[in-house]
Amino acid sequence: MQSLGVLGASTLDLLAFAPPGWGATLLRGLWNSVLIAVGAYGLGLGIGVAGAYGKLYGSPWVKDLLAIYTTLVRAVPELILILILYFAVTDAVNQMIMAFGGGRIEINGVVAGIAVLGVVQGAYSTEVLRGAILAVPAGQIEAARAMGMPAGLLARRITLPLMLSYAIPGLANLWLTVTKDTALLAVVGFAELTQATRQAASTTKAFFTFYAAAGVLYLILSIASTFLFSRAEKWARRGQRRTGD
Amino acid sequence: MPTPEETGAAAPLAIAVRDLRKSFGTHDVLKGVSLTAREGDVVAIIGGSGSGKSTMLRCINFLETPTAGSIEIGGEAVKMRADGTPSDRRQIEKLRQSLGMVFQSFNLWTHKTVLENLIEVPVHVLKTPKAEATARARKLLARVGLAEKEDAYPAFMSGGQQQRAAIARALCMEPRAMLFDEPTSALDPELVGEVLQVIRALADEGRTMILVTHEMKFAREVASHVIYLHNGVIEEEGPPDALFGAPKSDRLKQFLKSVS
């Protein structure tokens, strides 16, 4: 009986690495998920730093453009954004290639996933980083200006390191969000962890076993990253007096 | 070599501010003030709260953009547009590197140790070799009595220690002149003395300084010239003994009575 398989020897068989076990498929899915999450997170941070500075110090039209971007992305459900961006971007790229006389191509799922989730992450990062930059004591930035530090160096050596301690809790949340958002890429048929799990489950009909296994993998990922982020926060707060934590 | 005082020749101009005006919106904070500091001068700026002392000081290194007037540092005129904004960003950066500013609230960088605070700009902006900057920083820390604190983070030091470190940080740039904006106003009374002692030593070694302060006794002792600012205008100025000993204007008389 399948429902008892959870506890029986067949569970181990199902999750074995060697075929007909699905362990390798699940781990490959996890690897893809992590890859996309890391890429999208990095892209999001890049957009976020630029976006935060643009929102704070940009010209009026830069500010308007960024306001539209962050408002739209944060208002529309991620799933819909992914469908729109994925199909729109794939289509646009193909149109362009065909316009130059090339044939239709299949877009690399990892790259598309990173691009799509990165654009979504960028909007949230922009807000987190903007708030963190505002939290940096103005006097410390002024001291650097008063010593003749050029703006780029000042951002890199003073403002950004100082704002990290304020940004890391928010950035940690964003990381957990993006690891879970990778599951949404299943809707476009990309073989990340959730998609791999779905495939395994529907082939073997051992739904509980595989979804539970996937859940455990997501949980491990989340616990490991929470640990790493708390280490990072401690480092970013070097030099600050502990305030009751 | 005889000093300029001995020969009777005037020392070269370090800072010259002429007819400086500054408004925030419709609020005219400085209504045409001038100031000259020759090498070795200690100019003290006194006045009531809101009289424009900080604004005047901050205009000198363009932390505030003047509305009108001219500023000359070491004989070099700052290039300004008609609306007072500096037109040469590089020139402003160079000028700021030659003016060591000390703030009321210290403003040390909290993510860096004391030593890292001191060598940050010399190493990364002025491109001083790290070993040289470190050696200079250690000497300065010893001078301000913080030799043991080079690896401490600012948040773990007293206000007096932080302010002395901030002074050392400004000195580590080897500035032409120092600008102090109420350097002891944020300190507990028992910590004021140790900071004033450091500033006095700088005055004694002939450093050019502009000092905004509420410490009247100290101003009288170290200043070579005192400016009394009231409502954005220089109400009275002169040598400290004349200003404090025999004030002419009623406002200054009243002000001195109110702070003593």
Ligand SMILES: Nc1ncnc2c1ncn2[C@@H]1O[C@H](COP(=O)(O)OP(=O)(O)OP(=O)(O)O)[C@@H](O)[C@H]1O
């Ligand atoms: N950034 C600003 N925007 C608007 N008004 C300002 C700004 N900075 C200063 N002011 C105003 O300019 C006036 C002079 O301020 P300033 O800080 O120069 O006074 P101060 O003489 O240094 O006073 P204090 O002894 O309290 O430090 C005040 O009325 C203040 O409110």
Ligand SMILES: [Mg+2]
């Ligand atoms: Mg002031």
